[in-house]
Amino acid sequence: MVDQALVELRGVKLAYGVGRDSTLAVDGLDMRIGKGEFVAVVGPSGCGKSTLMKLVTGLLPPTSGEIIVHGQTVTKPIKGVGMAFQNPTLMPWRTTMDNVLLPMEVVEPHKRRFRRHRAEYEERAMKLLRTVGLADFSQKFPWQLSGGMQQRSNLCRALIHEPEILMLDEPFGALDAFTREELWGVMQALWLEQRFTAVLVTHDLREAVYLADTVYVMSRRPGKIVLVQQVELPRPRTLASTFEPAFVDLVHKLRDRIHLEHA
Amino acid sequence: MENLERNRLLRLAMPWLVMIVFFAIWELACVVFAIEEIILPRPSKVFEVIVLRFDILLKFCLQTLWSTVIGFGLAIAGGLLLGLAIGASPFVYSGLYPLLIAFNAIPKVAIVPILMIWVGVGFLPAIITAFVISFFPIVVNVATGLATIEPEMRDVMRSLGATRTEILVKVGIPRAMPYLFASLKVAITLAFIGSVIAETVGGNNGIGFLMLSAGARNDAPTTFAGLFAIAIMGILMYAICAWFERRMTKWAFRGELVS
Structure with a gap:
């Protein structure tokens, strides 16, 4: 124990x-x-x-x-x-990249740094997307992805803010x-x-x-x-x-x- | 391939074909049944009037268009704000919703005389009537968009520590946008009804006033020319709203993008 x-x-x-x-x-x-x-x-x-x-x-x-x-x-x-549900709950109006970056716009202390250090955060998101095999889909919208790919981006979103x-x-x-x-x-x-x-x-x-x-x-x-x-x-x-x-x-x-x- | 292309062209041509057939039947009916012009003028006569009195029609049309667009713009601003408030807070919802429904049930033609007592004749009654008549669908749609946010989406945001405002800005408002734009297409045609009603009941300008005075002179072709003008303006404004809808909320039309 x-x-x-x-x-x-x-x-x-x-x-x-x-x-x-x-x-x-x-x-x-x-x-x-x-x-x-x-x-x-x-x-x-x-x-x-x-x-x-x-x-x-x-x-x-x-x-x-x-x-x-x-x-x-x-x-x-x-x-x-970080939370991930059976339903991927991605936002259909955001690309995969923007969906994954969502916690950065909400969680302290990233929230305050986000605008100025966007490139750095995008690099971080990209790294995570690469580990789940979604590097080529960062600019796609959720409805352009398969169910499995949506769930992968969902996991990335749940983990991006560590x-x-x-x-x-x-x-x-x-x-x-x-x-x-x-x-x-x-x-x-x-x-x-x-x-x-x-x-x-x-x-x-x-x-x-x-x-x-x-x-x-x-x-x-x-x-x-x-x-x-x-x-x-x-x-x-x-x-x-x-x-x-x-x-x-x-x-x-x-x-x-x-x-x-x-x- | 050739077949597909022909289908596409046919689909584009359909509205025009239907319109031509409609006017042809109308024209024919007037001639065959010898209907008097004062009862129902032939469409060719109406078009003749439109061409002959184009400058006068245009002037009155623009007056109506302005009243409508201003009233409609106010309805968007007010409807969006109230819709967000109603959709975001169950208290505002339970407090205001019955009132809104009661207000919507009032025939708007009944409030024009009251408006005239308050603000006199002129543009204002038309603007206000256009506003009150097109306000309701916008409020209801925006509130629906907000109220139907997936609970999981809310949980994700809350567990990230998002405030109510953040949830509203990041999820609620984008989510409500397709609902807003869908309601605009309904609201703009209602706004025309509102402004023309006000001009007809008591106005000294606008296409409604023109139709009323033409009617008083038994000038049926001019009255019908006014009707046609309203219909054309309605279609144009509807098309503009539909265009905006597609541009602003592309993601909501995904079915068509994929196919």
Whole structure:
């Protein structure tokens, strides 16, 4: 286990709505995420995985319990987080380059320097686009890109300002199997280079084991953590490693636990 | 290939062909049924009047055009501001929306006499009527554009630490632009209706006044010439708005760009 937690959840509970109509999304969530750790959260559908993302980033205040980031209780959206959703949410009126540069126009201290040092920032964005194989598409608009390319630019946008925490809400969910597996590799390479703290919400167990240091399994609604599984497979992991017995065993173990929830 | 080219030309020619057929039927009907000129003048007679009295028509047309464009310009400015306020704040929305709908339901012809008491005859009633009639669609469209921002887009911005103003400027306003331009095409034709109504009910200039006085003299061809003039101005202004729409929000027409 990690000794110094960057993100900590203590008995977090969240109810949507009030009174008799209220539904409990998560209840009694406890998590400790270390700095630079890659965490995956899996669970049956509708178990409140996405709610967890919004709780950690402070977009939703918990009904009770505490969320601590950097030793501070979270009460409002925490700044400088990178987020990527299943839907790429690129702005159709901006080119890929301008989309990737968006955080620079918003996040301090880049915001103040952006206008004068645009070339420098563009170079930085270009470097990132090159690592994901989009160098030739920087001047294209999102609707001129394929789904996989849009998701790559989405990842670049989430990472350009080098956030300490990266939240990924099923970012590869809508892609075809080949593109998805390719992007696992891209994601891992980016993480190995920048070592940000990442929280990945997914329903793909192979994806979780491929990318994460620790996999959390959530129960049915109201979601709580029912299993914490360390993944101690060597890095960098490759597609070949997904067929090794150790990898397959882990996936089976997670799958069995989730099946219990459906029973 | 040749077929494609022919199709394209045919598509361009269609509006003109339809118009020619329409006027031909009209002309023919007038002759065959011996309709009196005071009831329905033949289109050839109307065009004759247009040519003969072109300078007078142009003068009155320009008056109407000015009133309309000024009222329309004010409606864009006001509609954009109010639309942004309504779309950005649920409180402004719930407070103002019912009032706006009530106001929009009032027949604008009813407010012209009131306007005349307030500001007298002349250009002002026409400008104000054009403004109030074309204001509503702009407000509603801009507010819709803002209100339909994807929640994920908002979350991305908020998690970057963006303020409400930043979200409005970087996401809201660009997002509302196609909605604004779509509404302008509707609003400009409404603005013409507004200014002509004001000129007809109580004015001393503009094409509406010209038509009214021609009607009073039983001069049907001139009245119809006025109608044609309004229609032509309407088409021209619509085309200008459509052109602006394509230039400003190219990204919203992606389907056509790709094909």
